[in-house]
Structures are given as C-alpha cells and as structure tokens.
Amino acid sequence: MVAMQALPHPERDEIRIEAVLHALADPVRLRIVRELALRPDGVSCGLMDLGISASTLTHHVRTLREAGVVFVTPRGTSRISSLRREDLDALYPGLLNGVLAAPR
Amino acid sequence: MVAMQALPHPERDEIRIEAVLHALADPVRLRIVRELALRPDGVSCGLMDLGISASTLTHHVRTLREAGVVFVTPRGTSRISSLRREDLDALYPGLLNGVLAAPR
Numbered sequence: 164m165v166a167m168q169a170l171p172h173p174e175r176d177e178i179r180i181e182a183v184l185h186a187l188a189d190p191v192r193l194r195i196v197r198e199l200a201l202r203p204d205g206v207s208c209g210l211m212d213l214g215i216s217a218s219t220l221t222h223h224v225r226t227l228r229e230a231g232v233v234f235v236t237p238r239g240t241s242r243i244s245s246l247r248r249e250d251l252d253a254l255y256p257g258l259l260n261g262v263l264a265a266p267r
Numbered sequence: 268m269v270a271m272q273a274l275p276h277p278e279r280d281e282i283r284i285e286a287v288l289h290a291l292a293d294p295v296r297l298r299i300v301r302e303l304a305l306r307p308d309g310v311s312c313g314l315m316d317l318g319i320s321a322s323t324l325t326h327h328v329r330t331l332r333e334a335g336v337v338f339v340t341p342r343g344t345s346r347i348s349s350l351r352r353e354d355l356d357a358l359y360p361g362l363l364n365g366v367l368a369a370p371r
Contacts, residue, residue, distance in 0.1 A: 180369035181292050188288035255369050257361025265284035265359050 167237035170228060175250045178231035183251070186230035187262055191215060192223045196246065199233060200263050205245030207238075271341035274332060279354045282335035287355070290334035291366055295319060296327045300350065303337060304367050309349030311342075 186192055191213065198211050208220055215223075224244055227233040234245050251259045290296055295317065302315050312324055319327075328348055331337040335354065339346050355363045 180366060181294055181297065184288050184292035184366070188285050188292050190285055193285065255365035257368070258365025261359035261362025261365060262284060262288070264361070 167242050169237055170235050172228060172234060173231040178254060182230040183232055186227050186232050192227055195223060197263060199244060199246040205243040207241040208244050271346050273341055274339050276332060276338060277335040282358055286334040287336055290331050290336050296331055299327060301367060303348060303350040309347040311345040312348050
C-alpha cells in the first residue's frame with residue numbers, strides 16, 4: 164500500500180477570480196462542485212458517480228484544485244476532494260451560493 | 268444618420284450558468300462588467316476607456332451580451348451597454364456581487 168503524495172494548492176491569497184470562474188464554467192466541473200457542496204467532509208473522487216471516465220474526472224478535479232476551488236488531500240490510498248468554501252466565501256462572498264443556486 | 272439595429276439577447280429563462288461564468292472568466296470582460304456596475308444607466312462602449320481596440324471591445328461586449336450578462340441597446344447612432352443585474356440577481360443570487368467584490 165503506497166500512500167498518495169500531497170498535491171500543490173494555491174494559498175487563499177493566490178486565488179484569482181478569473182481562474183475560479185473559468186474552473187466553474189464547465190458543466191462537468193459544476194456537477195463536481197454541486198456534489199462536493201453536499202459533502203462538507205469531502206469525498207473520494209472515485210465515489211462520485213458522474214458517468215465519466217476516471218481520467219476525465221481526474222483532469223477536471225485538477226483544474227478545480229489548481230484554481231483554488233477544491234482541496235484534494237491524500238487519505239491512505241485515496242484522495243479526498245472537498246470544496247474550499249471558506250476561502251471562496253471570504254474572497255468572493257455570495258459567488259459560490261449564487262452558482263449553487265443556479266437552476267441551470 | 269443611420270440608427271443602429273437592435274441586437275438579439277437571450278431571455279432570462281434562456282440564460283445558462285456555464286455561459287455566464289465563461290463570459291465573466293476573462294480579465295477584460297470582468298473590467299467591462301465592473302465599469303458597467305458603476306453606471307446603472309448604461310454607457311456607450313466607445314466611452315469606456317479600457318485601453319483596448321474598438322474591435323476587441325466589440326468582441327468582448329458581444330460575448331457578454333450573448334451570455335445574458337449585458338444588454339446592448341441602440342440609442343441613435345450609439346449602442347448603450349448595461350449590466351443585466353436584475354436578471355442575474357434573480358437567477359444566481361449573490362454571484363454578481365461576489366464577483367464584483369473580488370479583490371483580484
């Protein structure tokens with residue numbers, strides 16, 4: 164059993180609005196964010212049933228991580244993704260709730 | 268003097284979150300949106316001093332219009348752009364304020 168390595172994340176003050184908006188402006192990534200919003204403790208990406216391949220999911224989660232939208236933290240042999248709600252709410256109050264409230 | 272033609276806009280119920288986020292996820296378009304947020308009565312694009320060419324500005328305003336972020340309405344020989352704040356606040360409460368609050 165090989166433990167997963169830690170992945171780099173932007174600090175809160177390195178997060179940029181354009182990158183966050185770009186990361187959110189994709190239907191699959193938006194579904195990932197909606198899913199994570201329901202799971203404040205985070206979830207292993209493999210357990211999200213989004214009907215896409217593992218490599219596609221990995222790509223999208225990486226885009227979200229690099230933009231500062233999600234944390235991806237190793238836990239044993241898994242990686243747990245969680246929404247950076249505290250950081251996003253502090254930087255852009257209302258944005259995340261507005262996006263999550265979107266009927267479409 | 269030839270009056271400007273009216274341009275097509277999505278109705279409120281045709282606006283899609285992905286298109287709005289994509290339209291906002293660009294530094295120039297974000298500056299346009301910030302500028303328009305300060306001018307509730309709208310402004311002729313030619314009067315916005317963004318240091319970009321007229322054709323580039325037209326391109327970005329079109330992206331914003333087609334996404335449902337701005338209205339562009341003819342007034343004589345000009346086109347007046349204004350933010351669709353009421354529509355966006357109704358569809359995605361908090362999103363626009365969160366974006367406008369962004370320090371970066």
